[in-house]
Amino acid sequence: MDERIKRGMLEHHEYDFIVAGGGLAGVCCAISAARGGLRTAIIQNRPAFGGNSSSEIRIVPVGSVDFNSWTMESGIIGEILLEDRATNHEKFGDGAINTLYDLNLYQAILKEPNLTAYLDTQVNGVEVDPEAEGVSSELKAIYATQLGSGKAFKFTARQFADCTGDAELGFLAGAPYRYGREARSEFGELLAPVEADNHTMGSSITFYARNAGREVPFTAPAWAHRYETAEDVGIYRDINHIKHDRLAGFWWMELANPFHQVDDFGAMKHELLRYVLGYWDFLKNRSKYQETLSTYSIDWIGMYPGKRESRRLEGDVIVSERHIYEDPCWPDRVSTSGMFVDIHINGGLLNRTEPPELSNADANYKDYTLVAPYSIPLRSLYSRSIANLWMAGRNISVSRVALGSVRNQVILANIGQAVGTAAGYAIRHQISPREAADVSQGHIQAIQQQLLRDDVPIIGLKNEDKYDLAREATATASSEQTMYLNExxxxxxxxxxxxxxxxxxxxxxxxxxxxxxxxxxxxxxxxxxxxxxxxxxxxxxxxxxxxxxxxxxxxxxxxxxxxxxxxxxxxxxxxxxxxxxxxxxxxxxxxxxxxxxxxxxxxxxxxxxxxxxxxxxxxxxxxxxxxxxxxxxxxxxxxxxxxxxNVHPCPAPYGGDQVVSGIARPIAMPGLWISDRASELPQHVALKWEEERTFNEVVVTFDTSLNQSYAYMPAFWKAPECVKDWRLWVYVHDEWKCVYEEHGNYHRKRSATFDTVTASAVKLEVLATNGDASARVYEMRVYCK
Structure with missing residues (x-):
């Protein structure tokens, strides 16, 4: 890079906000900031977005709903994954992520006019304010080089977000970070060891095999690891899911200590390839599955390890085990997690005598590590020492134990959106991340309300948007479904x-x-x-x-x-x-x-x-x-x-009033209007005011099956519960007038804009769904832009 600088070949780009890292957290962070009006750049060192979920690594994106009912993450990640599921011919399950998925992420970035992407671009230097020390230090610029072109860049911005996973930006800037396991005494964590150490969870390389329909021999290369018996592989590592003509493997093929997850990346990659190919050789040639797999052949193997854990930057709050079991409902909470505490054993593949994840073997441990949904504070999402540095992804401010319960990609995507929204607010109001999170200054409340409007779930917060006219209305419906557990x-x-x-x-x-x-x-x-x-x-x-x-x-x-x-x-x-x-x-x-x-x-x-x-x-x-x-x-x-x-009196929790309850997902009550399934469509829900209101936008939240994990949505999937065809009517001059109509919808959040009207009522008419017999609406909001 120095030679290029001498020759005047360093390109300088200035933005309001820069996101380093293009995993799902970085993608949602950048999109959110761009939608908030910031001139935003996202810098990704790989050729595709998606991080561990990209077609380079193929770790299926999962979140809270795999462990707690009705907790599927929504917001920007919901838009992206619902779009992919509706248009992609491959399912997610079994690691079948394809390059069309990469393209869908790329297109999500390109849709944002305020967002510029730099792919294949590696951050390799930073500039920190030399006159500042301690908490007043500021990141002034970052330097990067683009593979392929050889271009060297200097990026400047008002604020930055480290979404690199390895906390590369914070590390280069000298921000304090954690690596490895804290001692039990530091946070009083029962799942932590007595003594602190540098043990981490490992990185994995996965592969994808198909049934070729004929005999396919496999000879391992000489450098592959040799497994002679199942005992050589290790306990609780058997495969029992050869049920289809394709096979993906395997999450437990990971390497950790003695490898450092950052410093030893190259050596670890080579060792992982040795073990993966050696295991396939064992399966094909010496295992009890030899005959079953005789016609199977690997047609893809990852060449880039997917990491679970490395550096974690320190924020003003470090979320720990106590916080995930006893949710403090932080006043600055901006996101939610409901994942169990998923911590893998020390050593990974090198530890053959223990189960790769302890809940596979022990019910007492498994039941203890299941946690209810809990909140994530904004104070854990910025650096405590670099005044303008945010973070999102697995490098946020959590203990190693707590990392085990937030590290899944869809959860981190919602955290990324929260950071992008908070950064947008902070930059527009010329305040620091710390000031944005300070409850006494009143900023965090506005950030939280914007996140709710943008469909990021936050436990215990209701819609209190003063501009939402629907909060002043009375809601009624053409019909409603009572509790349906009687079959x-x-x-x-x-x-x-x-x-x-x-x-x-x-x-x-x-x-x-x-x-x-x-x-x-x-x-x-x-x-x-x-x-x-x-x-x-x-x-x-x-x-x-x-x-x-x-x-x-x-x-x-x-x-x-x-x-x-x-x-x-x-x-x-x-x-x-x-x-x-x-x-x-x-x-x-x-x-x-x-x-x-x-x-x-x-x-x-x-x-x-x-x-x-x-x-x-x-x-x-x-x-x-x-x-x-x-x-x-x-x-x-x-x-x-x-x-x-059957409960008598029969509960009736799905009335039309739920669309203005202020909560657009099940938490205590369902928060959902469902029309009577015995009544044919169309059905409607209406908002009525005592006096006329002037408005030009109605924001609707439909039901996209919040109990369905994105990981198990098949190809071309559209939630049957989701409203497909619908109209909006307004009541003006003693008659109903249609102002908006949409056909073919499969998304949860829809915004209908139209010419400004003054009306005493608005009615949402559901004409058809994607399969369900009932109309379902979580929320209606009404605005005058």
């Missing part, structure tokens, strides 16, 4: 081997009776205790407030509905947990549908420590971690459902 699946009976419960919204001030669809294999009548608890959020893991109990008498050899008399006074507008105690002869039927805003939980009690058969593992020694005694209510990961039941 049992007799082929899906859940044995009550532990206490199970159904969580659902209650809209009346009483519960008279509850019917359960159960089976009794005993030849005697069984008496079961029914317990009811009031909750604050549908995912609550604590006991809640006990409301009352009743007895359920189940006749011998019975299968069908049984009614329990409760006659309880309850709090309307709160979620409640209705539990059946365990019994070896009783099973409870699943509902054919998991009604929106409902979920099933199981009760688990642990005396502390791992299961006895696992106490010998080094990772379960008290020097490494402590599993404390606990009692809690959990959901099953990835295979969630609700139970079949």
């Amino acid at each position: 049992p699946d007799e082929n899906a009976m859940v044995p009550l081997d532990s206490t199970w419960a159904q969580v659902l919204p209650i809209t009346s001030d009483r519960i008279d009776t509850v019917e359960f669809y159960v089976s009794n294999t005993s030849e005697e009548t069984v008496s079961l205790k029914v317990s009811v608890y009031q909750l604050e959020r549908i995912w609550d893991k604590g006991e809640g407030v006990p409301v009352g109990t009743a007895e359920l008498l189940i006749p011998p050899l019975h299968t069908g509905w049984i009614c329990a008399e409760l006659n309880l006074r309850v709090a309307a507008g709160k979620p409640h947990r209705i539990a059946l105690e365990s019994h070896e002869h009783i099973a409870w039927a699943k509902s054919t549908e998991q009604a929106t805003g409902t979920l099933a939980q199981y009760y688990v009690k642990c005396e502390g420590g791992p299961q006895p058969e696992n106490k010998h593992y080094p990772s379960f020694q008290e020097s490494e971690l402590v599993i404390p005694p606990y009692e809690r209510w959990n959901e099953i990961k990835r295979k969630r459902f609700s139970f079949a039941m």
